[in-house]
Amino acid sequence: MRRAPAVCAGILMAGGIMGWFAWRHDAAILLRGIMASADGRPENGKVAEGRYKNDYFGLSYRLPPEWTVGEAGPDPSQSAYYVLSTLVPEGEPNATIMIAAQDMFFVGEGHAGAADQARDFQRALSTVAGMTIDPDVAEIKVGDHAFYRVNYHGVGLYRSMVAAEIRCHIVSFNVTARDSALVASLVHAFDRDISFAPTGGASAPPCAEDYADSDNVLHRVLPVPVGPRFVPIPVRIIVGPDGSVTNVHVIHATDDQRRSIETALYQWKLKPYRVGGRASPVETGLLFKFRGDS
Amino acid sequence: MLGAAAWSGSVVTEAQAQMRNQNGADHHRGGGGGGGGGGGGAQATDPGVRGGPPGAGGPLPGLSAPELAFFKAATDVFTEVEAVPNGLGPRFNLDSCAGCHAGPAVGGSSPATNPEVADATANGATNTVPSFITTNGPTREARFVRNPDGTPDGGVHDLFVITGRADAQGCNIQQPNFAAALAANNVIFRIPTPVFGLGLVEAVPDSGLQAAAGTVAQQAGSLGIASGVFNTSGNDGTITRFGWKAQNKSLLIFAGEAYNVEEGVTNDAFPNERETNPNCQFNPLPESTSNFTDATNGASPVAGFSQDIVNFAAFMRFLAPPTPASGTSPAAQSTSMTSTAANSASMTGGTVQVASAGGTSVLSAVSGTSSNSAAPAASGASTSRGAQVFSNIGCAACHVQNQTTGKAVITGISNETFQPFSDFALHQMGTGLADGVSQGAANGTQFRSAPLWGVGQRLFFLHDGRTSDLVQAIEQHSSNGSEANGVIRNFNMLSVSDQQAVLNFLRSL
Numbered sequence: 001m002r003r004a005p006a007v008c009a010g011i012l013m014a015g016g017i018m019g020w021f022a023w024r025h026d027a028a029i030l031l032r033g034i035m036a037s038a039d040g041r042p043e044n045g046k047v048a049e050g051r052y053k054n055d056y057f058g059l060s061y062r063l064p065p066e067w068t069v070g071e072a073g074p075d076p077s078q079s080a081y082y083v084l085s086t087l088v089p090e091g092e093p094n095a096t097i098m099i100a101a102q103d104m105f106f107v108g109e110g111h112a113g114a115a116d117q118a119r120d121f122q123r124a125l126s127t128v129a130g131m132t133i134d135p136d137v138a139e140i141k142v143g144d145h146a147f148y149r150v151n152y153h154g155v156g157l158y159r160s161m162v163a164a165e166i167r168c169h170i171v172s173f174n175v176t177a178r179d180s181a182l183v184a185s186l187v188h189a190f191d192r193d194i195s196f197a198p199t200g201g202a203s204a205p206p207c208a209e210d211y212a213d214s215d216n217v218l219h220r221v222l223p224v225p226v227g228p229r230f231v232p233i234p235v236r237i238i239v240g241p242d243g244s245v246t247n248v249h250v251i252h253a254t255d256d257q258r259r260s261i262e263t264a265l266y267q268w269k270l271k272p273y274r275v276g277g278r279a280s281p282v283e284t285g286l287l288f289k290f291r292g293d294s
Numbered sequence: 295m296l297g298a299a300a301w302s303g304s305v306v307t308e309a310q311a312q313m314r315n316q317n318g319a320d321h322h323r324g325g326g327g328g329g330g331g332g333g334g335g336a337q338a339t340d341p342g343v344r345g346g347p348p349g350a351g352g353p354l355p356g357l358s359a360p361e362l363a364f365f366k367a368a369t370d371v372f373t374e375v376e377a378v379p380n381g382l383g384p385r386f387n388l389d390s391c392a393g394c395h396a397g398p399a400v401g402g403s404s405p406a407t408n409p410e411v412a413d414a415t416a417n418g419a420t421n422t423v424p425s426f427i428t429t430n431g432p433t434r435e436a437r438f439v440r441n442p443d444g445t446p447d448g449g450v451h452d453l454f455v456i457t458g459r460a461d462a463q464g465c466n467i468q469q470p471n472f473a474a475a476l477a478a479n480n481v482i483f484r485i486p487t488p489v490f491g492l493g494l495v496e497a498v499p500d501s502g503l504q505a506a507a508g509t510v511a512q513q514a515g516s517l518g519i520a521s522g523v524f525n526t527s528g529n530d531g532t533i534t535r536f537g538w539k540a541q542n543k544s545l546l547i548f549a550g551e552a553y554n555v556e557e558g559v560t561n562d563a564f565p566n567e568r569e570t571n572p573n574c575q576f577n578p579l580p581e582s583t584s585n586f587t588d589a590t591n592g593a594s595p596v597a598g599f600s601q602d603i604v605n606f607a608a609f610m611r612f613l614a615p616p617t618p619a620s621g622t623s624p625a626a627q628s629t630s631m632t633s634t635a636a637n638s639a640s641m642t643g644g645t646v647q648v649a650s651a652g653g654t655s656v657l658s659a660v661s662g663t664s665s666n667s668a669a670p671a672a673s674g675a676s677t678s679r680g681a682q683v684f685s686n687i688g689c690a691a692c693h694v695q696n697q698t699t700g701k702a703v704i705t706g707i708s709n710e711t712f713q714p715f716s717d718f719a720l721h722q723m724g725t726g727l728a729d730g731v732s733q734g735a736a737n738g739t740q741f742r743s744a745p746l747w748g749v750g751q752r753l754f755f756l757h758d759g760r761t762s763d764l765v766q767a768i769e770q771h772s773s774n775g776s777e778a779n780g781v782i783r784n785f786n787m788l789s790v791s792d793q794q795a796v797l798n799f800l801r802s803l
Contacts (some may be wrong), residue, residue, distance in 0.1 A: 077520030
């Protein structure tokens with residue numbers, strides 16, 4: 001990951017306290033038109049009445065018949081990776097579907113989207129002992145959204161990774177079963193069973209990867225350094241049309257760090273984001289790291 | 295429209311074979327673990343501790359003569375038994391490094407017979423053995439999760455005190471109330487981490503650890519695993535990598551902390567007594583320091599001048615990694631950094647007595663730990679298959695096989711690839727393994743991926759030594775909140791023969 005522009009280091013020194021760094025990626029990635037909640041969180045999706053629903057992504061998935069939710073996944077990681085849900089058959093444990101998301105703001109070098117992610121995944125899996133990977137990355141349309149599928153298998157397990165780019169995240173459905181027909185049927189049903197919030201609902205803001213850089217921040221309050229030092233703390237914020245911070249999601253941190261960062265960020269003021277010349281809300285990311293000065 | 299069944303014809307062949315397996319006697323584990331037969335039975339089982347001589351305990355191959363002399367002298371220091379005049383106590387868990395780091399050879403983990411039981415009353419001490427310390431159980435330290443006021447504790451509360459010992463007259467402190475802590479569900483345990491091969495681990499640059507994590511990141515992401523999350527030093531921000539939560543920065547820090555915390559011996563890295571009762575202070579501080587003269591006048595002057603923790607660190611740095619079972623594992627075939635059998639035998643023979651300057655060697659008391667339940671190594675075909683399955687189902691996404699050193703001071707270990715089977719990163723391990731203790735950036739659910747080299751001759755598994763059964767150790771990786779859930783689901787969906795192959799592979803390491 002790249003460090004923030006020099007202005008951040010300047011503020012660090014001017015602040016004269018324990019200090020923080022922020023990283024960003026250069027390329028802005030915009031995704032408009034996804035109908036989703038403006039203030040939900042990726043990890044808040046849940047299974048109810050036979051459906052996995054995630055308001056943040058505007059995503060709904062009807063579980064296969066006689067399937068249920070499995071063990072809870074881990075908390076969001078400091079690399080902003082989420083296990084959103086794990087789904088399993090109610091009877092014999094012969095298959096599983098794990099829904100995951102990776103925040104693209106915090107993936108290091110970044111990538112162009114779900115298609116490239118699928119090809120990277122395909123290349124990486126080819127190095128795993130005993131793994132056979134289908135050569136094609138298939139594009140799948142689910143509603144208006146493009147998903148990309150990679151099939152692979154080995155040691156008697158058949159697997160399919162189906163991923164789409166939603167709200168600057170790669171959201172993936174990872175299907176595993178003991179026989180290929182079951183995996184194929186589960187994946188085949190996605191275009192029927194996955195749906196998105198209908199057009200006309202509350203629209204999620206566009207996401208812009210580097211919007212909270214120095215050029216756009218008009219007023220900045222540094223969080224008070226607390227908790228473990230040198231640990232990356234990924235944060236997503238939503239900036240309102242007036243430039244105020246309307247939502248802070250500290251993705252992975254201690255409670256003290258979360259409070260400190262939220263307190264600071266809600267005092268920030270940014271230039272209004274503009275779409276077609278009009279002020280618009282925008283979602284962006286920041287990576288904090290409290291430094292331990294000696 | 296989504297694609298229909300898209301696998302190639304060759305896959306169908308494997309699927310058909312798999313179906314035949316399922317229809318036959320080759321059933322799958324349902325998810326709860328449990329006993330059963332071996333490869334041809336109902337369920338896969340742990341083949342048990344691998345027999346034969348200890349595959350560890352010798353020095354790295356290719357050390358220079360001064361390095362080898364230092365290693366041998368440092369081994370003496372590592373095996374010393376401390377008494378109060380040497381610095382033991384006032385509170386301690388054992389009186390020797392090698393007492394806990396004992397199986398299958400000096401530098402390992404818990405031996406078959408727990409020396410803590412006898413140490414409780416050694417030299418007149420009047421300690422009560424806590425209920426979680428047993429003769430046939432693992433050597434353990436205890437940590438309290440919370441302080442009495444509810445704030446986080448997480449620190450080690452030593453098992454024993456020197457009260458009653460002949461060399462501690464006037465000291466009358468009491469042991470912690472472990473029964474109350476147990477009743478309050480406020481105590482967790484840790485067993486010793488083996489220290490074999492740690493010079494190699496220390497010689498991996500941070501960028502190497504990050505690069506190794508990067509090689510498995512894609513597979514990890516398909517399994518619910520966040521790769522590349524490292525513990526870091528609060529002082530300089532670099533990756534820390536030693537200890538159950540990767541909380542220790544270096545072998546020197548690791549040794550210094552353990553000397554003070556486990557044995558109560560203050561030193562230049564940790565110069566203050568943790569127990570400050572004035573009636574129990576018998577020595578000027580720190581109790582182990584650099585020597586101005588080489589009293590040993592031995593073959594390694596550097597060992598003689600150095601304080602104990604420098605010798606401990608040297609012992610760990612020069613100690614070779616465990617040697618896998620010969621000819622049964624791909625890892626064994628590619629491992630270059632293992633000690634020769636002759637080296638191992640000479641350093642770990644069951645009756646070797648090592649003279650030392652500061653105390654009596656305990657080598658003879660702690661060796662030969664694996665012979666009671668020794669099992670032969672499984673067939674090469676099975677372990678080779680197991681290695682493939684291990685990687686394929688995702689075990690290797692955390693237990694990363696290869697790491698590579700950078701430029702190193704120690705002779706012969708620069709730019710070497712070795713096989714610790716760990717990414718040395720932190721992972722959330724769920725409610726089943728969570729201990730509620732935070733160390734550095736590691737929270738109460740996170741642990742470092744335990745290096746699996748040497749697992750073939752390990753007696754106790756997981757951070758608290760709760761099981762000696764590899765199957766149980768695997769299954770315990772799965773619980774709410776664990777990053778390993780996806781991998782364990784894969785394991786449980788395997789055929790019994792492939793599950794058995796994984797177990798055989800692990801016992802070959």
